[in-house]
Amino acid sequence: MAVIDRTDSPLDLDVDDLFGKYRTMFLIRRFEEAAERQYKAARIGGYCHLSSGQEAATVGAVSALEEDDLLVTGYRCHGFALARGVPPEAVMAELFGRANGCAHGRGGSMHLLDVSRGYYGGWGIVAGQLPIAIGMALSLVRRGKEQAVLCELGDGAVNMGAWHESLNLAAVWNLPVVFMVVNNLYGMGTSVERASAEPDIFKRAAAFRIEGERVDGDDLEEVEWAAARLLRAARQERKPAVLEALTYRYRGHSVADAGLAYRTKEEIEERRHEDPLVRTRESLEARGAPLEGIEALEAEVEAEVEAAVAYAEADAPPSVDRLAAGVYAAGSEEQFERMRPGSPAGEEELVFAGGLGK
């Protein structure tokens, strides 16, 4: 199987198309900045992982998805949700823990999803989403659908056993799934070199006789082109593959991490020279997009992000009365009848401090 390092993309997006994608990238950057501010203002809690710097990888890959393809990601997922079209207010409301958040305030930053857009989460255990993604691909095959699953993971996840088991199963069963490794060079404070015996992660695909490819993850078009090709092979020929996108995260691992104990300010500065936003904006300009148009777009996005924050702030928190909603499917009440508080032998508050079912 071919393992390819850094494809040069023959993709040549037209200016409108590029304009739209730049818009999404810019939205992600501004959204993350707003999220950081709101986190520091204690309106967002839990872990909050930002993806500033990774916008080209994110938007490039998601752009390669067909409407009925499926997407599964890790916990650094704001960008993926936005790129897949989840409205910024639904994402921000989720970060605020509000009822109209895309997971109704129950998932938070790490567990975004939008089933109507084929986005099946937002998962928090490193590499835990991989087996799930192959199960989805298996379901597509069972139903004879020409669809594929894109499964995002980090460079740190490739050392987990779940990586190995999932890639092996995907390959043995010929499942339509592309594993996209967002290699931002670090898993928390551990560099790829310290973590992975094969730091050229895409080469690990060979252990399963599947295709592995590495792209410049800060080059939107290169990412999209490679993702499109691999997803097509997945859909049409049921070939699983690995796509490694080399990129960088500008912020710390989460908002709580300054991100400097394990890398230098210089390194970060240097990487900022490859800022995918700047690069994409440049190629937009090179393709003749008028500066005013770009600036108008940016202003529009900034307003959109502010509106998302305002929406989230105004949105109500989920009702405490329905604490246990969703834990079990509708119809389960009867099964729990003899265990619940209120039942003759139930203990107060022991099982459900709130209602059950949807």
Add this chain to the structure above:
Amino acid sequence: MAVIDRTDSPLDLDVDDLFGKYRTMFLIRRFEEAAERQYKAARIGGYCHLSSGQEAATVGAVSALEEDDLLVTGYRCHGFALARGVPPEAVMAELFGRANGCAHGRGGSMHLLDVSRGYYGGWGIVAGQLPIAIGMALSLVRRGKEQAVLCELGDGAVNMGAWHESLNLAAVWNLPVVFMVVNNLYGMGTSVERASAEPDIFKRAAAFRIEGERVDGDDLEEVEWAAARLLRAARQERKPAVLEALTYRYRGHSVADAGLAYRTKEEIEERRHEDPLVRTRESLEARGAPLEGIEALEAEVEAEVEAAVAYAEADAPPSVDRLAAGVYAAGSEEQFERMRPGSPAGEEELVFAGGLGK
């Protein structure tokens, strides 16, 4: 890193040396046959996995160990224990569940060990021994010892996550461990092709930038030569490696399996033509060992196996009074004082139906 398929061994054992190794191989075969008979006579219980057919791989690899190297294996381990010098009566007594068994009747067929010979078990969870083996190698490194660990596993184990995590850690940390894959073509009823996306298992070493080598596992000298070379590199240069030995098991997965649902009688017959015992005996003859000598040896081994059975039969079962012996280290009695039966708040038989400590 080199991945090598089927080395021809320049090793040329002298006749006495070969004679001794043939003896061990023959001992293993006869021992397994006896174990099967005793199992069917209900003197051995539990799972009982025989290694008939795999003698060259077993003896070849163990022969390459230095006295102070360490050995860790899976559950198909009678042969490894015998090859490492554990007395047949201690092994048979263990299979009989007797007090003088090498694990004092507590481990049985799958959990043989002999710490005095550097043999650290006999483990029953597929691939569970791999992380343990690398921990041992780590300890050797910490102590600055020039020793290595040989860790045996089956072809079915290479699809477990523990394989991936262990090889990655061994490689990232430069640990002196050789993973020996005894590829007998099946994991229970599943052929390597159905289980592993890369059926050339040794090639998976490349995913960790370590050396992988495949040998004819029915060729004693080839196995020993390759194992010796890789173990030397492990000891002296702290290079982990994968050694794949292609072989075959003649019997079912365990004594309870006829071994025919997933392979044909013809296939088994064909493989019997490569019987490592026959091949080694032939090369012994070719090297001028007198036939009477070989036959005398075989008679001697047969008597030895019978003696082992007699020993095991005569040996006493472990005392039921000491059911809980070994569960916790000496000195733990005091810690459990307030939980045990007999203690003022203890419940009869709840925690220990027998004594505690060694």
Add this chain to the structure above:
Amino acid sequence: MSGSGVAEAPAPATGVETMTYREALRLAMRQELERDERVFIMGEEVGLFDGSYKVTAGLLDEFGPDRVRDTPISEEGFVGAGVGAAMLGERPIVEIMTINFLLVAMDQVVNHAAKIGAMFGGEVRCPLVIRTPNGAGNQLTAQHSQSFDGWFAGTPGLKVVAPANPADAKGLLKAAIRDDDPVLVIENLPIYKEKGEVDVDPDLVTPIGRAAVAREGSDLTVVAHSFATVRALKVAERLAAERGVSLEVVDLRSLRPLDVETVAASVAKTSRVLCVEEGWPSYGVSAEIAARIQHACFDDLDAPVERVGMAEVPLPYAKELELAAMPTEERIERAALQVLGLAG
């Protein structure tokens, strides 16, 4: 595959047949495979090998490799694959060879399957079934002789059933397959060969969350599940015959939800309780049962709730040691007499 995934039902077979627990499970799977195309089986050796404990024997021939899928040895991977497929509406039945191997897939069960309904705000569900036997008694030694029933029963988001006879094996497995939540079906190694009468009606399911009074009695309530129920019933027969005491046996059947009510009703009648389980009692299922009973039946109890389970040691190989560690009929009987104040 049709929209609802439910195929036209064939003319239903009816009547009661005697069969083993293993056969009852197989019947349930066959019926559900026929009824609903979304149902498929996945696990090590479930196909070509006919199942390591032969539960799925013959189903590969009948339904083909898409419905009865052999997997490599990678429990974490294929349990997770079950989760993912279930999220898209499939009804996977994942067989884990024995419960001991579920430990390598624990993260997929507890951190993933169990979380989906709540964590994603009810937007997606996970109708997954995991079937696996627990238990000891065949000299399988420490790594292969365990029962983690309570761990799963203590995990919100999961449901756990543990049938004790062929009829419930069929009925509860069918209920699990039709349930919209992840259900762990705990089977048991020695119980596979137990025989009993089974109503083969394909529409008959046993509701989840209902304990059964497996035997009526008046002097002592024995609360048990899975193979411990089989043991308890034998002890009850023997004590009735030999000592004239009357044991009521409550078979929990479902561990989450737990039917405390049926247990409490029995204790209200007998005033004395013994809990029996195949696993280790400390922090085990019987701990929860005892805790519930002391709460629900505080004024009814004439004696403390006693517990019998496996001796709290990693199970040793030697036959004699293993037997000494098991919750045998002798030990159950002794404990029952003790709660009744008849020991000595």
Add this chain to the structure above:
Amino acid sequence: MSGSGVAEAPAPATGVETMTYREALRLAMRQELERDERVFIMGEEVGLFDGSYKVTAGLLDEFGPDRVRDTPISEEGFVGAGVGAAMLGERPIVEIMTINFLLVAMDQVVNHAAKIGAMFGGEVRCPLVIRTPNGAGNQLTAQHSQSFDGWFAGTPGLKVVAPANPADAKGLLKAAIRDDDPVLVIENLPIYKEKGEVDVDPDLVTPIGRAAVAREGSDLTVVAHSFATVRALKVAERLAAERGVSLEVVDLRSLRPLDVETVAASVAKTSRVLCVEEGWPSYGVSAEIAARIQHACFDDLDAPVERVGMAEVPLPYAKELELAAMPTEERIERAALQVLGLAG
């Protein structure tokens, strides 16, 4: 490395200092790293990153990368590496970032570490320490807000401690490191910043298997461990001040072995019990405690044992929902008054 592995002791520091729980753990590790070359630390981000919760901060600089070893993200691999190293006589301290991630390493803990002593007939031991925090309360959501304490405490072959204050954090971690068996040290996220007085004497250890009466009282016994003890002590103060009732708080400290005796002695005095834990109560630690108490104190109890724990849901993200699910002081207080018959 010397034969015994124990280095010459430096002149012992003595005296009592006020420090956080986190600092107390660090002190224990520093002292043991100094005392015994066989001790080393291993885990994700324990070195260069200074520990994800900063428990190991500074130790890499002090002891170097052989003694403070950063690992890739592969819990199954490096927990198992700890097991193997321990079998050869090392004293590894494996840090698991939070207990939630122990699920991927469950097989190494339960099927391997716990089995070694018994399964190999006492021929080899496994002096491994695993340190990990449990708990919820920081909006970490369903996959990161769990407490599996009882699962490990229910596993023969393991020992489990769960200190509730800095002095015990130091003393029990040291005891765990010196113990010849695998010990799980359960820490807790909110507890890391709790302060208390700690005797810095390097020879002082807290014995495993002994509960402590953290506060004396006469009307009600509250049994707790880990952060629940901190909550219980606050409720006790408040109820004493506001309602004039006297709560005795028994801090379990050790879950396996479990000191039933100290609990029972307290109940004999108060006749009423409330069990509190950070985890889910059904099939949880409080189930075992309640079961033990109804047995040991059957004649002493004036009311059923009550339990308070986390609401039995995968923890939701929203602050309001999370708070509603937690075993807050309010809920503990309410339950305490109920057991005392003072509710309403």
